[in-house]
Amino acid sequence: QVQLQESGPGLVKPSQxxxxxxxxxxxxxxxxxxxxSWIRQPAGKGLEWIGRIYTSGSTNYNPSLKSRVxxxxxxxxxxxxxxxxxxxxxxTAVYYCAGGVVVxxxxxxxxxxxxxxxx
Amino acid sequence: QSALTQPxxxxxxxxxxxxxxxxxxxxxxxxxxxxxxxxxxxxxxxKLMIYxxxxxxxxxxxxxxxxxxxxxxxxxxxxxxxxxxxxxxxxSYAGSNNLEVFGTGTKVTVL
Numbered sequence: 001q002v003q004l005q006e007s008g009p010g011l012v013k014p015s016q017x018x019x020x021x022x023x024x025x026x027x028x029x030x031x032x033x034x035x036x037s038w039i040r041q042p043a044g045k046g047l048e049w050i051g052r053i054y055t056s057g058s059t060n061y062n063p064s065l066k067s068r069v070x071x072x073x074x075x076x077x078x079x080x081x082x083x084x085x086x087x088x089x090x091x092t093a094v095y096y097c098a099g100g101v102v103v104x105x106x107x108x109x110x111x112x113x114x115x116x117x118x119x
Numbered sequence: 120q121s122a123l124t125q126p127x128x129x130x131x132x133x134x135x136x137x138x139x140x141x142x143x144x145x146x147x148x149x150x151x152x153x154x155x156x157x158x159x160x161x162x163x164x165x166k167l168m169i170y171x172x173x174x175x176x177x178x179x180x181x182x183x184x185x186x187x188x189x190x191x192x193x194x195x196x197x198x199x200x201x202x203x204x205x206x207x208x209x210x211s212y213a214g215s216n217n218l219e220v221f222g223t224g225t226k227v228t229v230l
Contacts (some may be wrong), residue, residue: 039221046122046224047157047165047208060217063120096164104153104212104219105171109164 002026004097004110012091012117018084022097022110029078030055033101036080038071040093041112048093053080087117123148123209123222130228131199139225141192141209147220149190153212156185156194160205168207169194196227204229 008020022036029036038050051061053071061069065084073080084091094114098106124142131137141148141156148154154172157165167176169185172192182197192211196203209222 037219047210047221049210049219049221052219062218063216102153102170103217104210105155105167106157106165106210107167107176109166112164 002099002108004099004108006095006097006110006113008113008115010114010116012087012115013119014088014117015086018082018087018091018115018117020082020095020097020113020115021079022081024078024080024099028075029073029080030075034099035101035103036071036073037098037100037106038082039096039098039106040091041096042090042093050082050084050095089117091115092117120213120218120220123211123220125207125209125222125225127223128226128228130230131196132230133199133201135199136195136197137199137227138193138195139207139209139227141194141211141222143190143192143211143220145190146215147211147213148187148192148209151212151214152187154185154187154192155210156183156192157208157210158203158205159208165208199229201229203227 003025035054037052068085070083094112096112097110099108100106156169159165172187173185
């Protein structure tokens, strides 16, 4: 059974870069036709799709975040990562990593990690 | 890319049915049969309940069913149980630039 676990700083200062890593266990990150995604959820609000990366390295990003987002994959470590630059308080949220095979069908989710943007 | 529209809340008594709508456009819900539904309990990660409009992953009770008509998808929970009380989110493939979009979310209360 594939399991995902997010890791990274829980506190980031305004204007800095938020960096999170998702470690995949129970299977190879580069096997099959999997894609790997990041989703976030501000407290008390809904889910927002951030973007995805395919095992080929191809990426797709939410247009509203595209200029600030980079998703990458490290197959040697079975991890994929999120970088969000120039953060503000509006980027404070629980960040989830997730994975699936078919678009818009996320079968596997991490438990989520809270990132707070504050000085 | 705007969020799909869901009613903020829905409710029903145990044993009854509740249906949640998810309205998008011809560029997302109406254009593709890639609509999913997720259940999220407080403090927990979302769980996939329905994919490709009406398919259930292994382990999801058949009390959960999905459908779509035009630009609106729907999730029906029949025979409501206490554990069905949660937030529910739809999502859809939005083909332009290979994107995804989530719904605004619906809080289901079991009375």
